[in-house]
């Protein structure tokens with residue numbers, strides 16, 4: 349049998365990512381591939397850095413996009429900054445905080461875990477208690493927007509506390525960037541990573557990342573090489589910066605970077621504050637509709653992420669059957685529960701280009717139909 353071309357269905361993506369990619373970004377992806385050291389491409393990379401600085405609200409020179417998904421951005425922050433002698437305080441309130449812990453363990457550094465309940469924000473007082481008890485701590489790491497539960501943590505306050513105890517901060521902004529307020533410089537974040545496929549609505553596989561001058565100094569002053577050659581930021585920056593002397597490190601995903609550039613141009617044209625407001629407005633419409641359907645949110649209203657809505661699956665309703673029905677009948681993808689909420693919750697994403705009225709309406713009418721069919 350000859351295998352034919354793969355033609356994917358046209359879905360509406362309302363899960364935890366990837367989100368819908370606009371035709372404008374898909375068209376950018378289809379432009380001619382050029383060499384990854386082509387002068388025009390290097391010019392585009394320079395613009396990309398500026399656009400990422402805009403999105404992160406930073407002037408950090410060390411801002412670029414890692415040629416791999418958000419998980420690689422996470423790993424890049426940890427392996428470049430943390431050495432086995434360091435103590436790292438990791439705040440955990442969901443799956444992605446647990447992955448940060450895994451990174452610290454693999455480096456062999458000293459680990460202090462601050463646990464907050466799943467479905468809630470990280471509790472700032474618990475972080476402060478841990479820093480008082482561990483004065484040797486050098487880094488504080490936390491997830492701004494926990495996609496596994498839909499809870500937002502108060503990044504500004506957590507960074508303030510970390511700074512009071514002379515710690516550098518490592519922040520996961522994979523789901524927050526472009527969807528909710530995020531101010532890298534104002535809040536004093538030292539290392540931050542994101543993902544292309546959540547509120548930026550670009551194709552998956554790229555991780556925007558930024559290091560403060562303080563963090564860049566820590567990297568520059570390392571006495572041991574970074575354990576990952578591919579993610580070694582000093583080598584990667586040799587490719588992403590430097591007047592006329594870019595060194596080959598790896599071949600950038602050329603067309604995916606066109607797509608990221610386009611998605612960030614769209615963000616800038618909309619205005620990032622307007623994008624935050626759009627996510628909030630669409631979330632409020634969706635939340636009202638879900639509540640009217642009798643669905644209960646996991647996260648209390650004041651700690652909810654607009655771009656990720658977690659609701660309990662009503663008793664007696666078959667999780668897999670509903671999601672399969674939505675996919676088959678409506679071409680609509682919503683997310684399953686993750687970790688502690690596997691089988692118990694749905695995660696409904698309103699990320700980036702997905703966060704529009706027509707999708708809120710589709711989701712509510714499709715869910716109404718599915719619940720009428722499957723609710724006993």
Ligand SMILES: *Cc1c(COP(=O)(O)O)cnc(C)c1O
Nearest residue numbers: 417418419444493495522523543
């Ligand atoms: C999706 C996500 C990641 C991982 O990103 P990938 O692109 O899937 O590797 C990390 N952290 C959070 C909070 C996420 O939502």
